[in-house]
Amino acid sequence: MTFSSDHDLGMGRSIPRRDFVSGVGVALTGSLLPFGFADPFMPLLGGRQERIDPPARTGMRGTHDGSWETAHGLVRGEAWDRALDTGETYDLVVVGGGISGLSAAHFFRRQVGGPDARVLVLDNHDDFGGHAKRNEFRHDGRLYLVNGGTLNVEAPSQYSPVAAGLLWDLGIDRTRYWTGTEEVRRRYAELGLSRGYFFDREHFGEDRLVSGWGRRPWSELAARTPLSESARADLVRLYEERGLVDPWPRLGSDEKKARLTRMSYRDWLIDVLGVDSSVALMQDSSGHLFVTGADAVPAIYAWEMGYPGFAHLGLEATPPERLIDEPGGSHGRENAARAGSGDPTMYFPDGNATITRLLVRALIPEAMPGSSMEDVVLAPAAYDRLDRDDSAVRIRLSSTVVGVRHLGDTDSAREVEVTYVRDGTARRVRARGVVLACWNQIIPWLCPELSDTQKEALGYGEKAPLVYTNVFLRRWRSLVDAGVSGASAPGSFHQSLGLSTSLRMGAYTSGQNPDEPAVLRMSRYVYEAGHSRREQHRRGRRELQQTSFEAFERNIRDQLARMFGDHGFDPAEDVLAITVNRWPHGYTYSYNPLFEDPRWAFGTPDDRPCVVARQPFGRITIANADAAASPHSDAAINEAYRAVQELRGAMG
Ligand SMILES: Cc1cc2nc3c(=O)[nH]c(=O)nc-3n(C[C@H](O)[C@H](O)[C@H](O)COP(=O)(O)OP(=O)(O)OC[C@H]3O[C@@H](n4cnc5c(N)ncnc54)[C@H](O)[C@@H]3O)c2cc1C
Structure with missing residues (x-):
């Protein structure tokens, strides 16, 4: 099924409050409107004409128009x-x-x-809330929540006494938390859903969605990809960790690790393992944690984070205390240590916005009524207080x-x-x-x-530029038909997507019926490979700042149509609303041994x-x-x- 025209894609449909790159077009943005304005789109969403609080505003959010101009003026010399x-x-x-x-x-x-x-x-x-923002959608009187930025509390057992103490003080009891994600996994398993991989025609020759990623034998998956015969063989070799040659058979584990520290994962794959470049492109997701290509991911981080291609080296596991000397050692190592802690991750329905809402309650109780972690999720925030x-x-x-x-x-x-x-x-x-x-x-x-x-x-x-887009879907039956709850899509406009983790918290529960609405989370990591990490971020930020909401919308509709059109997805009918959370100044920069800062990356x-x-x-x-x-x-x-x-x- 092809959806080639704007009309087919539904570009003419009522997506609320489009905003455009500053200075280019009509800008009817939440930020320019006083609290209390009426949202013309609300009746279409089944809601009433009413005041729209910031979390419910759709269109371009995150660093929304109205929030950045003064600071940019200051940097340009305005006084x-x-x-x-x-x-x-x-x-x-x-x-x-x-x-x-x-x-x-x-x-x-x-x-x-x-x-x-x-x-x-x-x-x-x-x-x-800063990066820890909440997005809300409403349909038929029901509320749908999702994170607009910061997603979760990773490895809470690794939190310092100060940070863990604050969560406790706010009423977040991690010992009672969190069965929701398990329930979701079970539900997806019942529906036969797994991760998928989307190969797009621009990079892989044709559009193809392959489900069952990581679940089915690699040879079977490889055969279903549009890759060449030799690339398929490389894919199997890499993921099955078979037939890979150790380039340094005489070196000990520490010496090998030292070499991997000075080499990018991309170079490791292509230059050392001799993997086809299309298979290496598939590994670009290794860089999304850093918002770079795999060319800026030190191979040692890729090994620490469990990416394929290292099993044959016989490396000794790095003890956790050497992975993480203190927060700020490095992002890759921190994540490896957090992942290795075995801790369940804490997800709230609106991400870590729950933490900021609890902080607001502690500071100004009238602004966030209620008394428990469970009730804050539905607490009506009183912005006028x-x-x-x-x-x-x-x-x-x-x-x-x-x-x-x-x-x-x-x-x-x-x-x-x-x-x-x-x-x-x-x-x-x-x-x-x-x-x-x-x-x-x-x-x-x-x-x-x-x-x-x-x-x-x-x-x-240099803060990393990234985007968390939330697409509010009328139904997600097409994903069930395709057999995926989410997918990687290296090279595509949004490089990964997944159904929002549906959760119960207090009186809030998100839907689990594929014929009812749900939020699809899409992530875009904006970088230009081939430069130092800081330069990749700078170039990505410039690009992000110049991308209009309309460009996002067209790309989103097009990508979803190409991924799920054959499974019944209709971009004109199925998209109820879009919130693009753009973060040109996103993740904090952490040090990277490949470029300017090798001395600071460890210790x-x-x-x-x-x-x-x-x-x-x-x-x-x-x-x-x-x-x-x-x-x-x-x-x-x-x-x-x-x-x-x-x-x-x-x-x-
Ligand atoms: C998209 C995204 C996802 C993330 N996911 C996770 C996650 O899952 N788990 C996790 O632990 N961490 C995550 N992080 C990192 C985490 O969100 C941040 O480390 C944390 O929220 C930073 O909080 P902060 O208060 O230091 O900064 P921020 O949240 O950035 O807050 C700083 C605030 O200061 C404002 N500000 C800046 N200049 C001015 C000025 N001149 N005047 C007034 N205000 C100003 C900014 O606009 C911002 O609102 C994520 C970050 C991003 C961007």
């Missing part, structure tokens, strides 16, 4: 010299309302200022900070002035202390007083840029996951704790 003085003073101002910023506010009240401490959290988005005069803690959204400076000499000043821009107007507030829980790269522009060395270190890490030397960057500066301290060079939620919490301790010291 806001004449800011309105609000007259507001706080004990603490936190820049950034992600997990780290909200945790910093929480720790400050617990350990420094007490429950009456006046705290202001400023964030440039129209929703709190986040920033009120009568509350000790205030969360001010759509507010981009453009300046943070001590009033007086850095060492003796008793106050810090924070300037932010909201609705095009700059405003000033004062605080006894400031935690910068925003991204490292923007900090030199906020604090020109910092030393050049610290600024350089803050600018070092924890004190001259790592993240360490130099996070040094306190008078009454200004630095939190955020970037401070640990670790793209994980627990790093964001640990760094918040440290930043608050440092601030306590500075405030005397």
